Amino acid sequence: MTNMNATIYEKHGKYQISISWTVNGKRFRKSKATGLPVKGNKRKAQAMADAFMAELESKVSDGYTDVLFSDYMKQWLEDVKFSISESTYEEYYRQIHNRICPWFAAQGLRLCDLKAYHIDKFYKLKMKNDKVSAKTVLRYHANIRKALQRAVKLDMIPTNPADRVDLPKVKKFRGSYYTPEELQKLFECSKGTRFETVILLAGYLGVRQGEACGLRWKDVDFEKNTVSICGSLKAHDLYKDLYYGETKTEMSYRTLPMPEPLARYLKQLRKKQLEQKMMGGESYHRKWDGYVCVDQMGDIINPKYISRYFADLLAKNNLRRIRFHDLRHSCATLLLENGATLKQVQEWLGHHSYVVTADTYGHVLVESKKTMAETMSNLLGSSNAV
Template identity: 30%
Template structure:
């Protein structure tokens, strides 16, 4: 049941009865609107009733600002659904970039144009927060959009807004620059440079190249993950560093576990490392910091290496030896590219890298596969020439 009451001066009160309580008292939902006449007011009443029946109507007291919604998003959604690294990144973006601009907005007042303007402003000069010159990278702009979209998407699912305004804003292209990789000749030079380096770092670098594992996954490897008889390493977890909490264990990036075969030479190096590690653990005994874990690349007290320290060591190493520098993560791309050029099937490479599916591998390394395919065709060309 619904009715309209003329309040005078073009003001009308719309009333919709939702039902009755245990005492028989009507449960009403009211809304005051402006209309030219009763006919227009009744049209507004029909829309009002429809909003209530479809769950799209929000009471004034239910409407909240983005600032007020942020802690609810954080506690009831983000902490349970986002990885530690992504969560930390989104919180930083929201607190430093989004809330200062839009925090005072009511959720329902945030429109698509606001998200569009937000993205557009990020593409301009002067948006870096580290004080350096230049523009934000495309991937950084995309991450900012993703953070904004995540919050608004959550508000939409909880029926606090009628639609997610971020959907209408075209996400920026976050494609990274083409990765650099080492050639076979450069890998040979690298092996020579590593020859006299500590076993710890020599093993870590060779493991990165041969398995294509990510920094966090390497840091998360434990001795229980190594099967010396089968010559394999099980990659099932990673180490991440959370601000204020230190290093913690998490799952792999895609949530997939995988078993990777490794070269015999690397197994020999790992055996030497294990012997030293067990001796260190026996020496410190009760001072062992992670009693339930035994990390391959931990310190003398069992604490796992921080993923970022791996990249830092790598940069110092290449600079000191005047060797071509690529990101440590690009050793992963080097591993994949080398296997592709050696004719290894894309499915096998996808499994070794721990991609969610083979399409990810094809998207990332499609250009390399195309070049390898052309090389394969050239072999047939030589074969056909011999037939003449």
């Protein structure tokens, strides 16, 4: 980088500042109005020019580019595209193109001019005006920080302004869950509906909705009485299509023993689907042949629509309102209340770390241990030792 040059010049009777410099053979120039009348203010204007040049020198490095921050974010996403999964890319694309970039583009903020207070203002406005949650803000921040960290690494900016932003505190979320009696009633109400199989898989095995919809018959072993979770059905928002992809994390690849009622149901379902395929003939849809969660004409159950239809099913049958994902919580809670350890539940659910399981379900163990305290009270309550 060549040395910067600062000059002052007259425009409409007032002093203007012009700073010029060269990086890697490319010439840059920035101008700024002083607001000072020309007469009697030359020294003040020069002092302002020197201060402006010092400010720019603290920002400019060998990799400097005069790019808008919004454009840089989009380019960063394309740069990391092939190092992340397709579903993760889609999630990042929605955040960056639909939420982050529009606001920063409207401000006209360049990467080199971005400050911590700009990012802080964006988060606060999103929470106030768009009512986004603190958890969503943390997702925005994760991508903004990673993108800026790469800019620091490439010498495009000297420091990462995202590191100086105070983040909102996320309220700890506890999902609802059904009792065994409520689950049994739900199973009865779902009989014969389009979503019966998905509901049974989620209730008995605690699988995610994409894992349930993506289950294939070759992953069901009736001899060993197991179900292997090898992938997930995902909605491709960018191209308006469904595809079979990776599970959420590496730990999500798992093999689970089938409870006897579920194994019996799946055997009957397999037989019924073979009959429906023969009866449907050429009208039977073959695209999703081999998948468990298909309707009588072979159409796959789209995970995007499950939550809406699940809510309708609960309302129609006067069942307590929970989210479909809470069937996963229900499964985990029942396992913990009946003797399973957090480590066992982590492996069953396919959480990527023990910490996630402990943070989500630690309170369940506290509740279940109350009975142990009562047992000790009954056994030792009459002791004179206390």
